Amino acid sequence: MSGIRDAAAILAERLHAFRSLGDNCEFGFVQRYGGVEPSGLLRFSYTPLEDLIRGLRCGFSDFGVPGDLRLSVSAGGTYYCHSVAYNIWANTGHSAGSIAPEALLEREYGRLAHLKGKFLEDLADGTKILVRKTGRDDPESDFARLAEAVWAHGPSTLLRVTEAGPGWVPEPARRVADRLIAGTVRRFAPAEQAWEVDLEPWMHLVDGAYALARGAAPARLDADAFPEVLPLPGRLRRHVGRHREPALSAYTRAVDPAAVRGDAVHVFSSWVWIPEDFAGTRIFAAAGYARLGWRDADLSRRGCWQRVWAAGRLRPEAAREPVGLGMIGTRRDAFWSVGARFAEGPIPGEGPAPALRMPPARFPGRDLLGRLVPRFA
Incomplete structure (x- = not known):
């Protein structure tokens, strides 16, 4: 670093x-x-x-x-x-x-x-x-x-x-x-x-x-200029709601605040893809319980990749803090994510959108077990 x-x-x-x-x-x-x-x-x-x-x-x-x-x-x-x-x-x-x-x-x-x-x-x-x-x-x-x-x-x-x-x-x-x-x-x-x-x-x-x-040089604000502090699996994942009625479903990892610098701001970011039939009311990121900066998903944007992120300080007195994604919706709602990062810094930094072409909502691709799968560009 x-x-x-x-x-x-x-x-x-x-x-x-x-x-x-x-x-x-x-x-x-x-x-x-x-x-x-x-x-x-x-x-x-x-x-x-x-x-x-x-x-x-x-x-x-x-x-x-x-x-x-x-x-x-x-x-x-x-x-x-x-x-x-x-x-x-x-x-x-x-x-x-x-x-x-x-x-x-x-x-x-x-x-x-x-x-x-x-x-x-x-x-x-x-x-x-x-x-x-x-x-x-x-x-x-x-x-x-x-x-x-x-x-x-x-x-x-x-x-x-x-x-x-x-x-x-x-x-x-x-x-x-x-x-x-x-x-x-x-x-x-x-x-x-x-x-x-x-x-x-x-x-x-x-x-x-x-x-x-x-008279100074601009800082590097690309994603790599904010080094990851904890490795997270950045692979493609599908997140499905867990409740019959609209409620919070969390897709987070419990992070020990002792594993990161307590006086620093940290940011979790991920790319998300919202299908056309999504009926939930919110998709968001969490970097501990006390968010500072953030950008929730724009629910008007469907069928494309967009980045969500949240920055915060992990409380040193807490045994664990949640880092990851959340959704307000029902078990009929789902979305995709890829490229999860947890880094030190107030913003996620710039980076290219994933080179993944997802299947159309009306004609989803499925594997031999019937699970939805993406198409790769």
Whole structure:
């Protein structure tokens, strides 16, 4: 692994060079799912653009002064800390009832004072790449005003991120000005569910933007750049539901967390083929019980190979963690899989689709025992 210079380690190193300019918490989760937890004033904050620009222009002088902060409880039961002066809402990470509100508010005043000072230092030395998402129809003038407010503090590089839509393909980030880089992801996470990150496009964008800003070479993001940590049988398999009524059928291997690095993110991936008559409601991957990044099967795509994957950390206190595939359906439902891999890294890496041509659903090929068999291209 050391000779390859593991892509997971390179991506984690590069993620540390970025800081969020708010909007919402999505990029904070991108960093978490990539295996890093850098501090940042706006990392897990909802920050409207106009308030952000206003705060930058005055160095956030009133942010966190006595009387500025308020606590509120979100619909999900989490304490949020609100700056009245700048309309910034920060996720404290504490659920309601887990800590006394007075103690939490005092802690937030201290934490935000430290992070504000560090944020202004970062702006002054210009060593971080600052990330802000924008809508495809947002006026260019709005981002120009943001850039002007940032550059008044120092020579930071800005990364402007927009949605490309379902047709997204990996492409290099592009430099549009001396200290301005632009790039795309397939989709943004839902506004109220910022943890539902479409991680692969973000990893490609982070890698490309870092390489462009630092004059470095892009990282290898093919599958072989994420070495397997446990060998799995990658042969063609048919998975059949096990229940009369719709329910979970799991096709997993129980992995001992002691067999892998406990501080690392690991990803399980597999190619799946969904027949035309499949009536289940979900096909997905698992890499432990706590998923970070993932991509479930697109049930609208039938009769072709598509990749599913899930990334997570295996809990060291657990005796075993499930790694493999799952399906919600009945025993009348089935699908095929091939090419299973379990590797260290936040994403599975790129790889070619299997060179297997499956039998048509109406005319399945069968062996001498009556079992379905594939045709090979």
